[in-house]
Amino acid sequence: MSRQVILTEDAPAAIGTYSQAVRVGTTVYVSGQIPLDPRTGELVCGDIEAEIRRVFDNLEAICEAAGGSLGKIVKLNVFLTDLAHFPLLNRIMGEYFEPPYPARAAIGVAALPRGARVEMDAVLVLEA
Numbered sequence: 001m002s003r004q005v006i007l008t009e010d011a012p013a014a015i016g017t018y019s020q021a022v023r024v025g026t027t028v029y030v031s032g033q034i035p036l037d038p039r040t041g042e043l044v045c046g047d048i049e050a051e052i053r054r055v056f057d058n059l060e061a062i063c064e065a066a067g068g069s070l071g072k073i074v075k076l077n078v079f080l081t082d083l084a085h086f087p088l089l090n091r092i093m094g095e096y097f098e099p100p101y102p103a104r105a106a107i108g109v110a111a112l113p114r115g116a117r118v119e120m121d122a123v124l125v126l127e128a
Helices: 048-065 083-096
Strands: 003-006 021-024 027-033 073-080 103-108 118-125
Touching: 027 048, 048 083, 048 118, 073 083, 083 103
Parallel strands: 073 103
Antiparallel strands: 003 021, 021 027, 027 118, 073 118
């Protein structure tokens, strides 16, 4: 089965040896997104809420570039450097997603690239 690399200027460019996303058949694997501003390549300024929203915006841009939307995500992995932010993450996620919600894991980690406090990756399934 062939692979299609997904690339959009509306999400940050990869900062390593990976693609923003890769589509195989009807499945799209979205690489981990941290709260980088796609125009500057720098972490967004502000509080954790600004970081969480930027990550969801980056994911949304990649999903749309793949021909989908956040609503097509079937699995979402969230990495937080402080699990005290979990209730805020849930509230904000409720603004970006509607039921049925994707399956999700939320994992506390010691550190993330570039000093980010949140990172998310996703798997979405498109129509055949």
